[in-house]
Amino acid sequence: MASKRPAPEFSYAPIDEAFGSADEQTWEEWNPTEESIRPVRGRHRVAKQRGGLARSSTVLGVGVIAAVGAGGIATAQGGKPPVHISMPDLSAVKDSLPDAKSLPGVGALISDDSDDSSGTSASPLTEAGVSTADAAQGTTAGEALRARIMQQAEQQQDQAAQAEAAAAEQAAAKKAADDAAKERDAATAKAAAEKKKAEEAAKKKAEAERLAKLAKSFTLPVSSYTITGTFGQPGSMWSSGYHTGLDFAAPTGTPLKAIHSGTVKEAGWAGAYGYRTVLELPDGTELWYCHQSSLNVSAGQKVTSGDVIGRVGATGNVTGPHLHLEVHPGGQATGVDPAPWLRSNGLTI
Structure with missing residues (x-):
């Protein structure tokens, strides 16, 4: 080494x-x-x-x-001498520069004119960011910042409270409007129901009065009877294949009454119907009284409700004594069910 x-x-x-x-x-x-x-x-x-x-x-x-x-x-x-740096003369350039106050958006920031057209004003601040008024009172930058933050927080809280109050007021107003609308709808529905009920009651009353009045002008053809055959019953004993009338069974010789005032259109023998009387009412409706044992009226005769026009019998195609009643509205060949027609004229069978 x-x-x-x-x-x-x-x-x-x-x-x-x-x-x-x-x-x-x-x-x-x-x-x-x-x-x-x-x-x-x-x-x-x-x-x-x-x-x-x-x-x-x-x-x-x-x-x-x-x-x-x-x-x-x-x-x-004998070393190298220090380097000298020379600065150019900027006086000529300075004279040619525009005034800073004339620059757009800059003059308002550096202008010290009290009548500021922008309407903005602020308290002068010290180097520490504290206004001169706060500095005179001994307020530090931290205290001033804390005060500003607290002020902004209070403003935000006030704005939030105002917004919440406005929302609550709006919700309350909407709820009140909805409740009022529901009450109006309920009142309207109730009034409509009461009106409909009253109309139905009035209609029923009018119908009852009408039927009561008709009952005075209409009467049942037999006072005492038993219903033994209804309209529409099928069977081979009828030529049409079904029963075309309403049968009132009663002993032979039981009086038959005119159901309503009218004119006797026919009175005589009618084949399978036996002895038959056809009574024409003022509205053109024809009432057929069939299987009579005897006739008490003749064609063209005027009768009134309750008048005896014949008697119960068993003539024609029958199995026992009874009145076979048919109703032909307007004189048409095909008849309708006599039971609802009788009830429509105030009669109960």
Whole structure:
């Protein structure tokens, strides 16, 4: 292993304790070059020294620290002079620049005119961001910021409370309107129901009065009877295949009465109907009284409701004594069910 050679001694001017001027201190300049420094080979080797000045980085570091402590790195006599920087004269450029107050959007920011057309005004602030009024009262920037934050928070709370109150008021108004509408609808429905009920009651009353009046002008053909055959019953005993009238069974000789006032259109023998009387009413409806044992009226005779026009018998195609009654509206050949017709004229069978 190669041994380290001791660094040669070098002399330097002592540094004054009071850090004297650079002229009073003399330094030797060391300008290392690539040729003067050999690359380090191996471990723990030091390059050769030339010119009597140590190339050790340790010694160089000590020199640099000493130079900084003295007020800067000193240069050797005959070194390069300091570089001077010259600034251009901007007076001519300044005269040609426009006035800042004339720039759009800038004049309002720097104008100190009290009559600001923008309508914005603010208290002057100190360098710490506190208004002069707050600064005069001893308010710090933190306190002023806290006060502004609290003020904004209170404003936001007030706005939220106002919005909530407005929403609640609107909801209450809507609910009241909905309730009023429901009450109106309920009242309208109730009134309509009562009106309909009253109309139905009046209609029923009028119908009852009408039937009562008709009952005085209409009467049943037999006072005492038993219904033994109804309209529409099917059977082979009828030529049409079904029963065409309403049968009132009663003993032979029981009086038959005119159901309503009218004119006798026919009175005589009618084949399977036996002895038959046809009574024509004022509206053209024909009433057929069939299977009579005897006739009490003749054709063209006027009768009144309740008049006896014949008697119960068993003539024609029958199985026993009874009145076979048929109703032919408008004198048409096909008859209708006598039961609902009788009820429509106030009669109950």
